Amino acid sequence: MRRGIFTEEHEQFRETARAFFDKECAPHSEEWERAGKVSRDAWRKAGKAGLLGWEAPEEYGGLGIRDYRFNMIVSEEMFQSGSVGIGLGVQNDIMAAYLVGLCTEEQKRRWLPGFANGDIVTSIAMSEPAAGSDLAGIKTTAKRVGDHYVINGQKTFISNGLLSDLVLVAAKTDPGAGRKGISLIAVETTRPGFSRGRKLDKIGQWSADTAELFFGDVEVPVENLVGEENRGFYHLVANLPSERLGIATYAVAAARRALDLTTEYARERRAFGQPIGTFQVNRHFLAEMKTKLDVATVYLDQCVLAANAGELTAQEAAGLKWWTSEIQWEILDRCLQLHGGYGYMNEYEVARLWRDSRVQRLYGGTTEIMKDLVGRSMGF
Structure with a gap:
């Protein structure tokens, strides 16, 4: 298009x-x-x-x-x-x-x-075993001791967790202040007390090194504070739109790749003496997917231009993220279906795209959380 x-x-x-x-x-x-x-x-x-x-x-x-x-x-x-x-x-x-x-x-x-x-290689450590979308619920602490912070806690679902050299950690510097007591501290992974847990066994995205991270009395100089002390929550909120824009970009790109693969497969695969794409039901499925993907692309492009202009709001990014990731899943599931039994074989790229796509509706804020953010912006 x-x-x-x-x-x-x-x-x-x-x-x-x-x-x-x-x-x-x-x-x-x-x-x-x-x-x-x-x-x-x-x-x-x-x-x-x-x-x-x-x-x-x-x-x-x-x-x-x-x-x-x-x-x-x-x-x-x-x-x-x-x-x-x-x-x-x-x-x-x-x-x-x-x-x-x-x-x-x-x-x-x-x-x-x-x-x-x-x-x-960098990573950002927000999620914890008992705190996902609710950032105010994190338990990791960073206690100021002289000219150092001493960090204790655990993080999970950390992308680039195994390879990262520098981790931006969200930690409570004022544990009694809720979200107003969170700070962002950069931790070099060579520091004593830092350790990596297991590589998490995920449904998809097998090449993405998602891991658990542990902090046991990790001493970090105060010069590693990123942004303002106790303003970390607000720094995170300000930058979440760019993260969700990235997820939406992945959603549209992955769906486009799946549709391209499926369109070619529908031309080559024959059943009852003709290409499967010529059957009306399949032709309609392909037409629906193309149209929905074109609409999603226009939506994404406009949000990208808004982000460049510094005008993309948190609510707009939330709406974009949930819409594109849901469209992605709809298209990926249909593309796998059109491949028939071969779609379920890991040797086919569409199978990998399908299993890799499921997490898009979860990380960066679940679809349900995204809809709630949009609803609140409407005054509800």
Whole structure:
């Protein structure tokens, strides 16, 4: 479909991204699925290709560009190449806002060069065993002792958890103040007392190294505080729209890939002497999916432009996230159905896309939470 939101510069970047995924990721997808994580070498090659940290100022290894269309292109080309997920989205869609927008100049000098060249893989640690969407319910604490914080607690469902070198931890610096007592503290994973738990055994996204993280009397200098003390909840809320925009981008890109694969399959697969796509019921399914995906793409593109203009609201991002992830699941499920028994075989890419997609309706805020946010914005 005609989109019209990309410039020649974006299309050149798209060629670079596609070349990287075709050469450095797609050939290793099965290997990474078996290993449960991608290689560190791939991260460094992504940095060398300019696919990381472009928001960082030039003096710290980036390009000083804040334009979410570049984020979108990386996600789209990852899926179109048939690659499994590599956690670039955590780095670019989520962590860039914190490291570029909230860090001091001294912190930027320490972290941004490695962030942009792939030497430093990052993760953000919010969720806990007893606290998911309710951030105010976290139990991890960071007690100020002299010129250090001492961190104790446990985090779970942490993307990039096994590979990360720098973890942005949401912790209670004032345990009695509820959400007003949360701070964000960057923890280098080499610090004594930090440990990683098991790689979580997920339904899908096998190559994504999602893990548990543990903090036992981890001492971190106060200079690792990101943003303002006891303002962490508000920093998180301010940046959640970009995270949900990233999830929506994944949703549309994955659904587009699944529909492309299914359209080709419907042309080639024959039953009763004719391609299965020529049966009216299947032709109607394909038409419905294409139309819904085109509508979702327009919706997403407009939200991307709003984000670039600094105008995307939390409510708009919530609506986008729940709508696109639900459409994604509807399309993926139908695409698998159209593949028949072969769709249930792991050797077919549509099977991986199907199982990888289910979590999209959960992380970043469940569909139910997203609808509640939209409803509240309407005065209910």
